Amino acid sequence: MKKFAVFGNPIAQSLSPTIHQMFANSSQEQISYQKREAPVNGFAEAVAAFFADPQAVGCNVTVPFKEQAYAMAVHRNPAATMAGAANTLMYNDDGELCAFNTDGIGLVADLHAAGINLAGAKVLILGAGGAARGVVHPLLDAGVGQLDILNRTVSKAAAIANKADNDKVRAVDTPQLLNHYDVVINSTSASLSGEVPPVPDRLLAGCELAYDMVYSKDGGATVFMQHAATLGATQQRDGLGMLVEQAAAAFAIWTGKQPDTEGVIDFLRGS
Structure with missing residues (x-):
């Protein structure tokens, strides 16, 4: 049986085992997927112990270990390099750790x-x-025409833009904002504390989609989504779909099979 795991601290809240088991069922894969809480100072050892099992295929990584996972690897995909962090690990046929x-x-x-x-x-x-760092490269690959990053500390946004080394990516302050954006993405965790990150109302009012990377545990709209809806954003969407889709990408890396995601998202939303 193929064995997988997700490492984090804490990890009890993770939906990954449910998601990947549903992927496996729909893909005719026999798997075991477990939550593993690694010690804060013992992540590398915990991962090594997991991969010592000959049935171990790959693992996911969540906070606070994503940067360590990236640093441990021999090979990294461009998105991991851009982010300086990895959420998926596996060994290649040459016995080299890939992030x-x-x-x-x-x-x-x-x-x-x-x-x-x-x-x-x-x-x-x-x-x-x-x-934010983790999504820049894939958004560029998807062909976006302009990717602006707005942050209270402009230097942090500038660091991302400089690393991207692409004319389409800019760190901006409020006066530099365009008059219109098709998509406004909240990559902060502000919604979890009932707050909305500072952004001019006109941008949310005129956008096609206001997207919050976090999601509400009860399935309701996040504070950011509610704010955008009040202002008139055409669509509002939370990050549950992103959670499932990023898991599907990991599952495909490990197994070579692209699982169905729509049914999993519907299940997690309770519909």
Whole structure:
């Protein structure tokens, strides 16, 4: 049986075992997928112990270990390199540890599921943390026309833009904002504390999609989504689809099979 795991601290809240078991059922794969809480100072040892099992195929990584996972790897995909962090690990046939960041792949897939055409789209990202870093490369691959990053500390946004080394990516302050963005993405965790990151109302009012990377545990709209809806954003969407889609990308890396995601998302929303 193929064995998988997700490492984090804490990890009890993770939906990954449910998601991947549903993927396996729909893909005719026999798997075991477990939550593993690694010691804060013992992540590398915990991962090594997991992969010592000959049935171990790959693992996911969540906070606070994504940067360590990236540093441990011999090979990294471009999104992981851009982010300096990885959420997916596996060994290749040469016995070398490979790191991937699938967050941006998950975001792009969920934006497409919302009916957004990213080719030439003007996108604004709110926040300049790890969540923002992880999605820049896949958004560029999807063909966005402009990718602006707005953050309270402009230097943090500038660091992401400089690393991207692409004319389409800018760190901006409020006066530099465009008059219109097709998609406004909240990559901050502000909604979890009932707050909305600072962004001019006109941008949310005129956007096609206001997207919050976090999601409400009870399935309701996040504070950011509610705010955008009040202002008149055409669509509002949370990050549950992104969570499932990034997991699907990891599952495909490990197994070579692209699982169905729509049914999993519906199940997690309780519909």
